[in-house]
Amino acid sequence: MADRAGTAPETLREVFDPDRPADAEGQLSVPLDPGWHPRLAASDRYDLEGRALARRAYAPWLVFLGHRDPVDPDSYLRGLDGRRDLSGQLDRLCRLADRLCLDLVVEARAIATCAPSWVIRFEVPGSAVPEQPHGSHPDLPTAVARTTVADAWHDFAERGRTAPAHFVDPPLPDPDSTPFEPVDVDQLERRILRDCADAPGAQAVWRDGRWRHTRLRAEPETERLTELETGQVARWHRTTLARNWEPPAPSWLGPPIPHTRCPGCRGSGTREWLLPCHTCRGGRRIHHGAVLTVTDLADRVVHLNWRPEAAPVRVVGSEPAGLPVVQLPERYRVGTWAATFGVRPEELHDPGTGRALDQDLLDGVVTLSDPDGDPVEAYLAAVARGRPAARVVVSAAGRDVPPLPRLARLVCGLGLVLQVTVADHRHDAGAIPGSPTGCAGR
Numbered sequence: 001m002a003d004r005a006g007t008a009p010e011t012l013r014e015v016f017d018p019d020r021p022a023d024a025e026g027q028l029s030v031p032l033d034p035g036w037h038p039r040l041a042a043s044d045r046y047d048l049e050g051r052a053l054a055r056r057a058y059a060p061w062l063v064f065l066g067h068r069d070p071v072d073p074d075s076y077l078r079g080l081d082g083r084r085d086l087s088g089q090l091d092r093l094c095r096l097a098d099r100l101c102l103d104l105v106v107e108a109r110a111i112a113t114c115a116p117s118w119v120i121r122f123e124v125p126g127s128a129v130p131e132q133p134h135g136s137h138p139d140l141p142t143a144v145a146r147t148t149v150a151d152a153w154h155d156f157a158e159r160g161r162t163a164p165a166h167f168v169d170p171p172l173p174d175p176d177s178t179p180f181e182p183v184d185v186d187q188l189e190r191r192i193l194r195d196c197a198d199a200p201g202a203q204a205v206w207r208d209g210r211w212r213h214t215r216l217r218a219e220p221e222t223e224r225l226t227e228l229e230t231g232q233v234a235r236w237h238r239t240t241l242a243r244n245w246e247p248p249a250p251s252w253l254g255p256p257i258p259h260t261r262c263p264g265c266r267g268s269g270t271r272e273w274l275l276p277c278h279t280c281r282g283g284r285r286i287h288h289g290a291v292l293t294v295t296d297l298a299d300r301v302v303h304l305n306w307r308p309e310a311a312p313v314r315v316v317g318s319e320p321a322g323l324p325v326v327q328l329p330e331r332y333r334v335g336t337w338a339a340t341f342g343v344r345p346e347e348l349h350d351p352g353t354g355r356a357l358d359q360d361l362l363d364g365v366v367t368l369s370d371p372d373g374d375p376v377e378a379y380l381a382a383v384a385r386g387r388p389a390a391r392v393v394v395s396a397a398g399r400d401v402p403p404l405p406r407l408a409r410l411v412c413g414l415g416l417v418l419q420v421t422v423a424d425h426r427h428d429a430g431a432i433p434g435s436p437t438g439c440a441g442r
């Protein structure tokens, strides 16, 4: 197949897991029934082979990416001065975490008797240790080399769902500050491995310009309920990990963001376990404040504390049920930051999910479920919902989006269909004046 596609066989990677070399025993094999034998009658053989293929229906389509030129997958670890590059790469993530007022966590977990697996990620202070880390690398140098900024964001909101929310008070950049000592990757790895020796895992947390170390411990087993396709409920027992020790609060941590208990989370029925509450998206709190962070994911970062305060609003429409739709002043419209970062508002996205921002957040628009309620409070509750520690992090890094003809060629080659939808909301109730695609409150 690689020959027919004109690619080097050793470069093939499954499209959803491009970091992992194709596994001949796994994705590429179909286990046959023990009764199969090459000397069986053809019809019997075909029957057994057909059944074996049908059993693989859980992955009916395997798509592989391949490159024309064979590349050495480990070349990034070598080079003239590979070690310093790795140190520089980890350093860039540390500095970005500092500028974003976040933690950078390097974690090693021991799985049974195997060598520990490594992962690097951004976190809001107070995030839970995730049940399943995203990705797994055999050692720290490989983890550093292979963790992109996007990888470090993976599942950011999910992981920080119950973290306490604070405003931020970042220090002003100090032009006379001494440069960071470059991170010694080997030394960091050795230290974390030592901590791992008699624990299920260990972390190094980059916070406030230095590494803090802690072991992980296993928490008592808890029960989780999952709804099956049949409508029945399955119970799973799971063991989670927690930090042995929490590093001191960072210097940039501002006062707590006020919150109230979510009114939608009352009761303790099974349903509540299965679907996150719509009102708070599982955070169990309604926040009366939020922190907006806009960044190009490199050097530029802007933090804005959105406190509950009176602000002039204008009514821009109404919902079909008659609820008013209001727009807040510019300070609350994330779309206005696009020009500052030299991107289009549509390019602003959530770095954790890669998705474009909601139109309501771009335009600073909210539907008032209580027409006499405070519009700013309603807006802050809406934007902080489902966000880790009420942090609204927005990436203004331009995206390398392929031009439409290239996308169309790929779609045709894969035998898929490309559907383009354009909606004109100019004449709808609640449309943002002058915007053909911006529709408020729907």
Ligand SMILES: [Zn+2]
Pocket (backbone or CB within 6 Å): 262, 263, 264, 265, 277, 278, 279, 280, 281, 282, 283, 284, 285
């Ligand atoms: Zn809730």
